Amino acid sequence: SQTIHQWPATLVQPVGSPLSLECTVEGTSNPNLYWYRQAAGRGLQLLFYSVGIGQISSEVPQNLSASRPQDRQFILSSKKLLLSDSGFYLCAWSEDRLGLRSGEQYFGPGTRLTVT
């Protein structure tokens, strides 16, 4: 069966410090990978998605970047954190398949980031 891991679970970082959040998926190959951010009491905002190694698409201009160094590894980074980067970060994966039933995404446990 497939599992998705995220770490760390919680993180408190000062403004201006760097950030690295990691997401890995097990039990599947060539998944589509996604990073979302959820502000307190709000819905999910798609930040980045990737359909393959080294292939990253950005949905919104921001202080963050993403990389996919391996097939099942997705990393969210920042060189200098802003207060507005605080939130709950969720990684998700979906199967790389065509068809009308595609699109179901499976989420990791999330990382709660507080920038102070």
Next chain:
Amino acid sequence: AQKITQTQPGMFVQEKEAVTLDCTYDTSDPSYGLFWYKQPSSGEMIFLIYQGSYDQQNATEGRYSLNFQKARKSANLVISASQLGDSAMYFCAMREAAGFGNEKLTFGTGTRLTIIP
């Protein structure tokens, strides 16, 4: 314009009653998919149910059913016989332009459901 609209920020329902969570969507793509996710206080997003735009019948998964009214562009989630464990945030989401690995979901703002014992 909002692609996914959930007009109920919060709902309180008596245990064992049925509850309907509203979701309307906006798309010009004839091929799309609609999803409902549950987010408990732990934060994890749990997939509940899926409805494809070409599906003839409403989707059902156990106590969850999706009331899909295509002409009205609504995809309401119905939970029968609610339980205390159903208390959570519920998100409606839509996938447009399926295929070729580009399967992005757009989420609504969510409804916080509280089940009262």
